[in-house]
Amino acid sequence: MEIEFCGIKMKNPTVLASGILGVNAELLKRVAREGAGAVTMKSIGPKEKQGHSNPTVLEWEHGLINAVGLPSPGYKNMENEFKQLEDCESPVIVSIYGASIEEFEKVTEGIVGYEPSIIEINISCPNTKKEGQIFGCNAETAAEVVEAVNKIAGKIKVMPKLTPQANNIAEIARSCEKAGANAICAINTLGPGMLIDADARKPVLANKFGGVSGPAIKPIALRCVYQIYEAVSIPILGMGGITNGTDAIEMMMAGATAVGMGTATHYRGINAFKLVADEMQHWMKEHNVENIGELVGVVHD
Amino acid sequence: MVEKPVMVKLKRIERENERHRTYYFEFDKASKAKPGQFLMVWLPEIDEKPISLSKISEKEIGITVQCKGKWSESICSIPEGKQIGVRGPYGNGYSTEGIKSAIIVAGGCGTAPIRPLVDKCIADGIETRLVMGAQNKSGLLFESEMKEKLGDNLYITTDDGSAGTKGFTTTVLGEQIAKEKPEMVFSCGPEIMLKAVLGMCEKAGVKCQLSLERYMRCGFGVCGQCAMNELLICKDGPIFSGEVLAKSSEFGNIARLKSGLEVSLKEYADWRQC
Known part of the structure; x- marks a missing residue:
């Protein structure tokens, strides 16, 4: 099940998506031990940020909705976590955010010395005003951020995470590739959406609006990855609604080299990664597929 | 059931002491909860907080809160008949399986989840002693109820000596362990107290289950x-x-x-x- 994703070796194609469980080094190491081929540390910002008040994470009938609001201790306060990650058994992806090109540069400078395997550039958070998807909805601004981060990142791979809210996700991915991106991550949560409680006559999330994830968004994620695959030649980390091995294989068929999961940990536990990797292996055996890489993009004409 | 709040009507509000109130409501999902489990309690437009169950029964569920801070001040001003949002129960809860004797140590607000635990221990036929402490007499919770249920097996401490023994719960725990070693120590309270409880249990070779926040x-x-x-x-x-x-x-x-x-x-x- 080993794969190579933009030069990074992974024991299997499953990746812990950012914003789920990845608040500290020890939890990330636990997820790696539970089978994830790579793990993503929760997005780090330029300074300490509280995030939104509760309720921030809720379930609805077909997935989760969240407006956590990018809380972060700030890159200056993360040294202890990075040090403890040195013996993580899977590659570590560090996600970063900023409200301006300068902030993205500052955070990159702050973390580049810890040499993560990949820097994920979060330009797609649907529930913050300044740091959110404004960068990811436009091909030029997305490319500007990628170019700025890439200059500082040196040999470290950079991977923008894109939003399904953009009406031209393939064009944005292409523009990021031109700006130096080594991979594309898609998709972030959908929306924002909202929940209303009829009895309370109020929105439920404190932020009113939040990103929608889980099985309900899988068709949109597949379509986005399919379109991106047609537009770029760099590898794609595909995610959105993957809960089992078949979901993961379908995502690879759409064009993903690796597959991310977040909400799946709610349905299946922290060992979702091992379970899904085993299910993928089982599928391959049944269908006489020897190398998982053969499946990447097979649905394209 | 999905993990989002359900609005429940406050049937009854009990004033436990100057600062603590217990809110009773019906919530079927929690009627078979384990002592030590908690609910996320939502006050629309204010906040949502984890609160452990202080009453678990088929008939009604209870939560006990201290009227301090923005969320708590808000819940303390809600009258009977109004609604709050609840989801859960969450967490693992205390395990009483296979235990014959226990000492329970409760500190301050930490007495809330201890109340259903005492009920469970008694129902399971566990020989139970309770050491219950607070800063002063007015901070004690469920004092008369515990006295009624446990009689001489209730030991009270206060930091200022205004009720029971002056001093800390851990001092009495030490004496009680020395008197007769229990199979299990259960505890909930300030983490600094829990750390001391753990230290004493390790020294005495007694198992313990502690509730964290x-x-x-x-x-x-x-x-x-x-x-x-x-x-x-x-x-x-x-x-x-x-x-x-x-x-x-x-x-x-x-x-x-x-x-x-x-x-x-x-x-x-x-x-x-x-």
Whole structure:
């Protein structure tokens, strides 16, 4: 099940998506031990940020909705976590955010010395005003951020995470590739959406609006990855609604080299990664597929 | 059932003492909850907080809160008949399986989840002693109810001596362990007290189950906010065995603020007070 994703070796194609469980080094190491081929540390910002008040994470009938609001201790306060990650058994992806090109540069400078395997550039958070998807909805601004981060990142791979809210996700991915991106991550949560409680006559999330994830968004994620695959030649980390091995294989068929999961940990536990990797292996055996890489993009004409 | 709040009507509000109120409501999902489990309690437009169950029955569910801080002040001003949002129950709860004798140590607000635990212990035929402490007499919870249920097996301490023995719960715990070693010590209260309880249990070779608290968001194990080392307080806990806690470098030392910033337990406790 080993794969190579933009030069990074992974024991299997499953990746812990950012914003789920990845608040500290020890939890990330636990997820790696539970089978994830790579793990993503929760997005780090330029300074300490509280995030939104509760309720921030809720379930609805077909997935989760969240407006956590990018809380972060700030890159200056993360040294202890990075040090403890040195013996993580899977590659570590560090996600970063900023409200301006300068902030993205500052955070990159702050973390580049810890040499993560990949820097994920979060330009797609649907529930913050300044740091959110404004960068990811436009091909030029997305490319500007990628170019700025890439200059500082040196040999470290950079991977923008894109939003399904953009009406031209393939064009944005292409523009990021031109700006130096080594991979594309898609998709972030959908929306924002909202929940209303009829009895309370109020929105439920404190932020009113939040990103929608889980099985309900899988068709949109597949379509986005399919379109991106047609537009770029760099590898794609595909995610959105993957809960089992078949979901993961379908995502690879759409064009993903690796597959991310977040909400799946709610349905299946922290060992979702091992379970899904085993299910993928089982599928391959049944269908006489020897190398998982053969499946990447097979649905394209 | 999906993990989103359900609005429930407050049937009854009991004033326990100057600062504490118990709210009773019907919530079928929690009627078979284990002592030590908690609900996420939502006050629309105010906040949502994890609160442990202080009453578990087929008929009604209860939560006990201290009227301090923005969320608590708000809930304390809600009259009977009005609604609050609840989801859960979450967490693992205390395990009383196979135990014949226990000492329970409750400190301050930590007495809330101890109340259904005492009921469970009595129902299971466990020989139960309860050491219950607070800063002063007016901070004690369920005093007469516990007296009625446990008689001479109730030991009260206050920091200022205004009720029971002057001093800490841990002093009495030490005496009680020396008198007769129980099979299990259960505890809930300030983490500094829990750390002392763990130390005494380790020394005496007694097993223990302790209830911890950290700032939470989801309550069901996905966001990671309440991490203590690699443990999720909301899902792996909030009740942990002494063996697990003995290996944790953060227990009794470090907790995370809302931003995720690691701070000393004291700084965290000061922030949680407001």
